[in-house]
Amino acid sequence: MPGLTASGQFHPAILKLMNTTNHIITFAVDGTAHCLWTEAVPLQELGRLNVQRASQIEFNPKIQKWEVRLASRPDVVRFSHASRETCLQWEREALQ
Numbered sequence: 001m002p003g004l005t006a007s008g009q010f011h012p013a014i015l016k017l018m019n020t021t022n023h024i025i026t027f028a029v030d031g032t033a034h035c036l037w038t039e040a041v042p043l044q045e046l047g048r049l050n051v052q053r054a055s056q057i058e059f060n061p062k063i064q065k066w067e068v069r070l071a072s073r074p075d076v077v078r079f080s081h082a083s084r085e086t087c088l089q090w091e092r093e094a095l096q
Helices: 012-020 084-095
Strands: 055-060 065-070 073-081
Touching: 055 073, 055 084, 065 084, 073 084
Parallel strands: none
Antiparallel strands: 055 065, 065 073
């Protein structure tokens, strides 16, 4: 089962995830994992990584706000705010 060691125990990275954060990792039948990137969880310990950008947050100088665009629809601003941190929080909530 994905996320378990050979002895059937949860991998230490999964235990850390379960005990200290609200990040979600989903595992496909083939064992691949999908999640938002975080420095809070040592994802490299789960194996080889393939990281793909899910969104882009950029400052728009014309309106003086940060804008969030999803990689699936880069032409559409999904959220904007004067605070980049608020945009990051929206991103985490929307994409998890």
